[in-house]
Structures are given as structure tokens and as C-alpha cells.
Amino acid sequence: MIKIKKTLGDILLPIHQIPESFFVAENDLPKWRFVKGAKEIPRISKKTGKAYVYREGNVAFPDGLEKPSRTILTREGGTYIAREKHVILQNGRYRRLHPIELERLNGFPDDFTKCNGVTDYQRAFFMGNALVVGVVEKLGKQLAKSVFS
Secondary structure, X not given: OOOOOOOHHHHOOOHHHXXXXXXXXXXXXXXXXXXXXXXXXXXXXXXXXXXXXXXXXXXXXXXOOOOOOOOOOHHHOOOOOOXXXXXXXXXXXXXXXXXXXXXXXXXXXXXXXXXXXXXXXXXXXXXXXXXXHHHHHHHHHHHHHHHHO
């Protein structure tokens, strides 16, 4: 059996097929760098009133096209800035992933979530809630083998 590994770069649509709304505005780049970056923020516990330091590590910015994708979460859609979203650099421009690319990452056919009245935001949410088809398929085959042999 030949195992084929895909990278994030393998599933991308050609840049000319990406609507302008998926591109990150130049003036938003500092905000994206901040939310994706490591930080230590002093805080006060609402419950105890004690001071503590909230810490979080770096998240790749932009996501590496030569690496496998991170997990897709339900917050992937929409134009708001969020740490969990994928942002890639393609042809010198930063952009979010398109719903077709999210479908491909999960192993679904292109436009699987495209239906009348369903927004791109909702399509991204669906893919954040989905399981990777290949993983489910392998689990099912192994379970069937164990149960029926």
C-alpha cells in the first residue's frame, strides 16, 4: 500500500479563483501577527482576585504550505481576526482558506457544502465540525475487520 501525504500547499485553489474577501488587508497584518504570536499577559482572577500571568505560545503565521494542515476549527470562517484560523501566503498575499480548500483538507469533494442559502462562513463552520473522511474510513475498516473476522 502506498501512503500519500499531502501538505497544505497541495490542496490550494489557484489564486485567481479566490474572492477578494478572503485576502487579509495590509493594515490588519499587525493584528494577525499579535493574535498568532506568543504572549504573556498579567491578569487578575475574577474568582479569587489573585494576580496571574496568562501565557500562550506561537501559532505559525503564515501557515507553512510545505507542512500538513493544522486542525480545522469551527471559527475558521468569517473575516474577523482569530488565532485559530489558517492564514497562508500565496503569491505575496496573505489570505484565509476558501471553503473548497477546507473541504479538501477533510477529504470531501469540492463544493460538498455548497447549497442554496449557505454562506461561506457556514461552510467553514461545517468543515470545522466535520471529521476527516480518511480517518473515519480507516477506523471503520479496522472495526469491521475486528467484528467480522
